[in-house]
Amino acid sequence: MIAREMFEEFKARFGPLIQRADLPSDRRLFVFVDRSAVKYVCQHIFRELDARYVASIGADDRPFSGKFLVAHNFAFDHDHLLCSVLSYLPPDDPKIDSISDMVPAASWAEREMRDLIGIEPVGHRYLKRLVLPDGWPDGMHPLRKDVSWNQVPDQYDDQREFKFDEPPEGCTVVPFGPFHPTLDEPAHFRLYVEGEMVRGCEYRGFMVHRGIEKLAESVMSYNDIPMLAERICGICGCVHNVAYVQAVEEAAGLKPPLRAEYIRTIMLELERLHSHLLWVGLACHIVGFDTLFMQSFRIREPIMWIAEKISGNRKTYALCVVGGVRWDITHEVKAELRYALDKLESEWSAVVAAVSKDKNIQKRTRGIGVADKVLVKSAGLLGPVARAAGVDIDCRRDHPYAAYDRVDFNVITEQGGDVWARLLVRMKEVFESIKIIRHCLDKMEDGPRQLQITDELPVGRMGLSSVEAPRGESHHFVITGENNRPRRWRVRAPTYQNLQAVPAMIKDQQIADMTISLGSIDPCFSCTDRLETIDLHSGAVKVWSQEELLKLTRAKKA
């Protein structure tokens, strides 16, 4: 179904509650809905039309339209359509019906909206603070336009403590994190443990906010932001870089040159290669198999060298600007890249053969951390986690961007939905990535790398971009604005969705399986925690005072 047909369908069903629509192309639909109908439209889309939940966005649009704006984004993967359900809220009553009852995956996004913009999701069952630090005063919402990016709240109270839920009867609390050898970044899981069995957990994350979105919306310019965007993540930075640029290009109706699209594809796949190799190594490390960890890293190294050769950096490639790319892939690099790929392919085949036959690893990963199709749908799980459960989604094929519609590749799926299946998916995807890069090298033609943009970008236009990161779909939403910068830029990294399902995945499992289950979604906490205006003066250091940390790590019984 293309966008227009979808819109007609909505109109026929909901009548005047559908206010208007914006149809920039067959693959995008922005439908504006009366606020009373948002819940029902979303229910219709999610349940009856069986769309996939992507993200919810809140925006303070008062300086422009005098209202607040809410958007719920959905993806129709079979129809190659991204759909955004938008609604304006009056400035004096920013409330909207929560959709998290029908769409559990929206739970975090709605809590985030409440924390940061102050839009109240009415009917949400678990309205605990999600993003803001413990001492942040109530009623101050940092992403509102009347709060400046560097404002330090006067009433910040570093004595205020976060109230954790009561553990279930008969359970001991085992604090996992904020610092733990298998967590590369801080996040806190409060595990409720009965003997060796995990019965539940509470998550408290968002400890490494850097205020990226606010910074972008208030001080940076269109072409600064890609460099900021790729710093969202230390592993899949290029994904955010490309996704942001594509969202802006879409909003402004720009089409980058062909060569730029191929270069973007190659860099994204190089990133997937090194990310997957890193993950397989880490998974082995978590289950105590350090030899494969070391070998994966050895095999991965030449990929980093190639990336450095192309962009000057092993990571953070600073690849895109709006309308093109900054680096070229020369003939010399092409030859080296082909050689590196050949070597990688043969070495990786050996690793895959070794892992596939290893009974020990299978023992630790089969039937562990299971996320079945039902959980994938309700929690909006993405990437290898979804594909390992047999859910055939991949943005590269479903919502093609860059040059992915011009190359051949298979979307790898497995059944089982356990850690083992995720391991298989990631191992096989490495070969697909190699294939994609080779295709791109073959097809790439000479030409310009950047568009010449002479005019100001149009104001108030919206753009969506979904890019398949190694961990799943990264979704960026942009509303263009004045002063050469976007009005609103929202990033939804894949871990944001996948992490929400971890409590369900580790329930009734042994505590020993906790780390590999969590590891199996390839969590990226800095991606998840990307936004928010936590000022450096009042940020993490004060929130987690040493006393609190000691208390947390030494807490024994609730």
Add this chain to the structure above:
Amino acid sequence: MNRSVIWMIVSGLLNVGLVLLIAPLCQGVLRKVTARIQSRQGPPLLQPYFDLLKLLGKEDIESGEAPVMQRFAVYLSLATLLTVACLVPMGFAAPMNSAGDVILLIYLLTLCGICTLLVGLAAGSTYSLLGVSREMMSMIALEPLFAIAIVVGAVHTQSFRLDSVLNGSVYVAGGFPWSGLLMLGVMLLSFQAFVQRVPFDISEAETELMEGPLSEYSGPKLALLKYAQMAKLIVYSALFVALFAPWGSGFVFPLGWLLFWAKVLVLVLLVTVVAATHARYRIDQAIRYFSTLMGVGLIALVLASYGH
């Protein structure tokens, strides 16, 4: 004081000194070989000595639930192992032969395990307690195995004397009896667990429990605990050699002595290779594994008592 008592003390101390001297070197070999298997350069062979010296030179922090208990547990861990070292032949006859019998040895070996529990309990953090509960579970399933091996030897030799049991006694009674061979297999398959290396480093499991019982220790205490771990590898290897591979111990001085340490080194290398090529077991999987071995061990015991 007569001459034999002095000799006993001197040779006992000699064993202790040797264990303390060689244990870090074996750890160095282990780390180097592991690194090579993993395509790494690896640390210098002598690195464990430097590590220990560095840790010993650090500030001794008294923390946790019971500082006195912690210190006691740490001393006890190393001391127990060194006491065992006095009873085990290391290239010569068992030095303190007349000071005890194999029953004492079995007690001391159990005490080694209990020390780990004490260490964790005294620290008292959540992760050490988790480690302790795992250690306790695996101890119950694991410790009897060495005891069975020793008892099988004692049954064959009709003696509890250290010098007769710790001399390949599992094979006596005419060549290679079934019970001896069975126990050899059982001990080979469980050796990794006795020296607490991957895949059986379950109670420490860095990536799950943050070193479990050790997680609250630092500085000199950690040094002693690490030292005890290294010594454990040597002492258990020596025990294994004495029970199951005594051949050549009768050779004249440097030859027999060198042969013994060569056998210990082979065991260390074996441990290294197994550790580098396996993923860690989960506690329930490990217990199931141990209990199978225990079943086989009991069969061996029955066979031994019927003279097979």
